[in-house]
Amino acid sequence: MLRVRVLIRSAVAVVALLLLAGPAVAGNWATVRLDAPPGEVIAGEPWRFGFLVKQHDIRPTNDVEPFVLARHQATGEEVRAEARQDGAVGHFVAELLFPVAGSWKWAITPKPFPETSTETLTVLGKPAVVANDAAPLAARIRRGTCDAGGAAAFQLAGLPPAAAVVEAAMPFEAPGGVAVRAVASGSSTVAAPLADLVGGDYAIEVEGRAGEPAGAVCGEIAGRVVADDLVVGLRPGMGTEGIGVARLRGTGGETTVELYLLDTAAPMPPAKGEPAAAETAVVEIVDPMAFAPFRLTMAAGTEVVWTNTSGIVHTITGDDLAFADSALLEPGQSFSQVFAEPGRYEYRCGPHPDMIGEIVVE
């Protein structure tokens, strides 16, 4: 019965939208596609990127004046940049400078066409800078546990100071998929099979230093080896707050040890899917250009899933800062977000702003 009511309501919404939909929807719209996903964007460092503008998502066009507008989700602070044509027809480049770290909503508007929103961007804080002439941090494998130290067994290459390896990227995802930065890293090879290290009561230790943000870290070499590969977490040592990760890889009779000290000052966005949604509600994007149901009323904590069942691309773009925008949704793609706070959230499709919808959270 509920399903029938929803269908009737959405049919009414579709008819209403058809009546409203003038030539603006039917005629002139454009899509914006980024050349590449944003990757790592850091506050205070210019970020340059390119994108392609296509009228009706088909024909690349230079007859536009695109600008980029970003808004900080917590403070509402705005950053704007004009784009300029570069290379092939329809291709533009722009440069944004985010003044502070955090979550930024952003969209590209290829004037005179409406905007295409992009996925909310997590801008990372600048890593703490250590003087370039600082000595490397000493690292070793030794006997015993972290709490009960034993004799040094293998010397590891020292970790260079943070400033020298600012761009060191984590070669694997941290637990929960959180965005973390390595502030120092190093690689060594020790003359011992990985199996001997795992079974032999050893710990990996990196010495700290006064004023060094990463600090001392230590972790016992233990755990499950998968395909000659073991990842060990390094926890804070005496009086420090550093954390790190060691990756040990067995190759024949030797073991390669990669060490990463992580930047604990950088913002850690919640892992995807948090907070856990109590329930799920579905909104379909249908032809011709409508959200069904047009209005969704639900309890706080519900996850809304939009699925594009139409034949063309659309976005889910909200004016409210708390509303996380989607990027372009291709036919068949979905986008979801959890609404934790009661309120009324209006949204629209970026390229087709006459497509509107509403989420009412009670």
Ligand SMILES: [Cu+2]
């Ligand atoms: Cu649309």
